[in-house]
Amino acid sequence: MDPILIGVIAVVAAAMIFDYTNGFHDAANAIATSVSTRALTPRAALALAAVGNFVGAHLGEGVAKTVGGDLVHIPQEFSGLAVVLAGVLGAITWNLITWWFGLPSSSSHALFGGLVGATLVAGYDVLWAGILEKVIIPMVASPMVGFVLGFIVMIAIMWIFKRKNPRKLSRGFKIAQSVSAAAMSVGHGMQDAAKTMGIIVLALYVGGFQDSNEHIPEWVFYSSAAMLALGTYAGGWRIIKTLGRRVIDLGPPEGFAAETVASGVLYTNALVFEAPISTTHTITSSIMGVGATKGKAAVRWGVAGNIVIAWVLTFPAAAAVAAGVYLLVRPLFS
Template sequence: MDPMLIGVIAVILAAMVFDYTNGFHDAANAIATSVSTRALSPRQALALAAVGNFVGAHLGAKVAQTVGSGLVTLPQERIGLAVVLAGVLGAITWNLITWWFGLPSSSSHALFGGLVGATLVAGYEVLWGGILEKVVIPMIASPLVGLVLGFGAMIAILWIFKNGNPRRLNRGFKVAQSVSAAAMAVGHGMQDAAKTMGIVVLALYIGGFQDNTQHIPEWVFISSAAVLAAGTYAGGWRIIKTLGRKVIDLGPPEGFAAETVASGVLYTNALVFGAPISTTHTITSAIMGVGTTKGLAAVRWGVAGNIVVAWILTFPAAAAVAAGVYYVVRPLF
């Protein structure tokens, strides 16, 4: 068999493993609030998230193109495939570490960090302008936007429904949460399935199986979406518990507000800017913003601080792991 083809297949398989870990690692992004408020049962919520991820993948082409061509420059040679494989394996390793400890870190930034770390040790070009514009700025801005909008959305709900019957309102917001959770799941698919698609397309380009990184074959859409959906349905209960119960005590109105804000931020970045932002950062910051309407003491800042530390460590940690992995996989290419 053609050695280049073997390399491409290896990268695609690794990308699908990453996609699966992304699904169970980030399942909490779409469903933690709905499960914790009992708007949906765990399995109902996971099924909804899996379907939403599948649908959302077909709307994430701009994000996939950014990942495939806007972050690093690699040669159309076997060594280029070694770099991509090392980057993906580094991201998988960090995903598993943070999943084990129940920390909702960003699979997106693990992937970007892994790709950058492997590219640097291999001596190829990192497009720092693209990293700044498409990764660093959104990494800082999206949590801040989620925090502010989460606070504002919850204040608006409290004001609009200030004279409502609490029991009736809770029932109504449980129904509304089914819609907001579905919207969040679609947004997650737009972002996270798209990142896997970008890696697959990059591998196909480096291997010489397509002429550019802008075209995304339909089988790439379908396989990335299906694997992400399968991983999501497998669940990530450690992280679901952290997001849904340990940061703040969520009720249906708070869950609806957080999910609505987070999905809006995801849609805007995916459809308008093509920026691959972190669904984890966005929903977590929205939950924190919603929680502050109950007073600063309502947010468990110790747990929130651990999450922020994981955010900060993710990019460099995944980069360091991928750099080490590169020296292991390089002789195979």
């Protein structure tokens, strides 16, 4: 068999594994609040998230093109496939480490860090302008926006419904959470399935199987969406527990506010800016913003601090792992 074809198949297989780990690692993004408030049962929430991911993947073409063409420049040569493979394997490794410790780190930034680390050690070009515009600025801005909007939306809900019966209000927001959780799931698919699509397109381009890194074959849409949905349905219970119970104590109104804000931020970045932002950062910061309306003591800032540390470490840690992996796999691509 053609060694280039074997290399492309290896990268696609690794991308599918990453997609699956992304699903169970980031399942919490879409369902933690709904599960913790008992708006949805765990399995119903996971099924809803899986369907939403599948739908969202077909709306994230712009994000996929950003990942495939705006972050690194890898020439169309056999050794370039080693870079893509090492980047994905570095991201998978960091996903598994943070999943084991129950830390909701960003699969997106693990992937970007992996790509950058492998590209640098291989001596190819990192497109730093694209990294700054599409990764660094959104990485900083989206959690800030999520926190502020979460605070504002929750204040508005508290003011609008201040005279309503608490029990009836809770029942109403449990129903509303089914809608907000579905919106969050679609946003997750728009972002996270699209990132895997971008990696596969990059591999097809580097391997010479297509002339452009912007064209996305239909099978890439379906395979990426299906694998993310399967991973999501498998569940990521450690991280669900962290987001849904350990950061703040959520009720249905708080859960609805956090999910609504986070999904709005995801949609805006995917459809308007085509920026591959972190769903993890967005929903976590939204939850913190909602919790802050109850006072400083309502948010468990120690847990939040551990999450922020994982955020900061993700990009360089995944880059370092991917650089090491590249040195190991490079001889296979000579």
